Structures are given as C-alpha cells and as structure tokens.
Amino acid sequence: MKKIPSFSKDHDKLLPGLYKCGESHGVATWDLRFKKPNAGDYIAQPALHTTEHVLATVLRNGRFADGIIYFGPMGCRTGFYLLTCGIADGDVAPMLKEALKEALKFSEIPGSRREECGNCAEHDLEGAKRECAAYLAVLENA
Numbered sequence: 001m002k003k004i005p006s007f008s009k010d011h012d013k014l015l016p017g018l019y020k021c022g023e024s025h026g027v028a029t030w031d032l033r034f035k036k037p038n039a040g041d042y043i044a045q046p047a048l049h050t051t052e053h054v055l056a057t058v059l060r061n062g063r064f065a066d067g068i069i070y071f072g073p074m075g076c077r078t079g080f081y082l083l084t085c086g087i088a089d090g091d092v093a094p095m096l097k098e099a100l101k102e103a104l105k106f107s108e109i110p111g112s113r114r115e116e117c118g119n120c121a122e123h124d125l126e127g128a129k130r131e132c133a134a135y136l137a138v139l140e141n142a
C-alpha cells in the first residue's frame with residue numbers, strides 16, 4: 001500500500017506548532033501539534049477527549065463556523081487534525097488562538113451527557129484547559 005502523506009513527514013523533526021498538511025477538493029488539512037512526537041509526553045486520554053469536545057464546540061460556534069469541516073484527535077495523542085474549507089491560511093492561527101482562549105472559559109464540558117457521548121465517564125476539563133493553555137502559548141510564541 002501507498003504511504004499516506006501524514007506518515008511521510010519526519011516526526012523526529014516535528015515540534016509543537018501549527019502545520020498545513022495540504023489541500024484537496026477545496027479542503028485544507030491542518031496539523032495542530034500540541035506535543036513533540038515520541039518524546040514521552042502525550043495528552044492524557046481524558047484531556048484529549050475533553051479538548052475535542054470543547055474545541056469542536058467553540059470552532060463550530062465561531063466566526064469561521066461555516067468553514068469547519070472536521071476537528072478531532074490524533075490517535076498518537078500528540079495533537080489534533082482540523083479540516084477547513086474556504087478559510088484563508090492566514091486566518092487559521094488567529095482563529096485557533098481565539099478558540100483556545102474561549103476554551104479556557106468553559107466550566108462545563110459540552111456534549112458530555114451519557115446520551116451525547118460515547119465515553120461520558122472519560123473526561124477531564126481541567127486537563128483539557130491545561131493543554132489548551134500550553135498550545136495557546138505555542139501559537140503566541142510562533
């Protein structure tokens with residue numbers, strides 16, 4: 001089988017940051033890398049799960065809501081993928097900084113009731129906020 005593009009980049013050289021992976025059919029794929037790969041520090045599963053709920057909610061309610069196709073966690077727990085359509089490249093980092101600041105204000109986890117989520121016991125809002133604050137610092141220092 002063909003090696004897919006996300007496996008083709010050298011993960012040993014990848015640092016926390018925001019990367020555009022490519023664009024096809026008008027949809028851009030963004031790598032929101034929260035952690036340095038293979039460095040022993042990963043987003044804990046409950047925080048990863050809650051970050052997914054919170055950021056997906058914020059992004060889909062923000063001013064670029066119509067351009068958000070998908071937001072979800074990487075299985076390796078070092079970051080998230082964001083798929084966008086019709087959002088200028090230069091708007092993505094400012095949009096994410098706004099979203100991360102909004103995420104820090106949450107006191108309840110959206111969509112975390114039993115009937116709304118596939119693993120409603122596995123959440124960590126404080127952990128998610130720590131990850132969001134750390135990633136916000138990465139983007140602000142970029």
Ligand SMILES: [Zn+2]
Nearest residue numbers: 049117118119
């Ligand atoms: Zn869930």
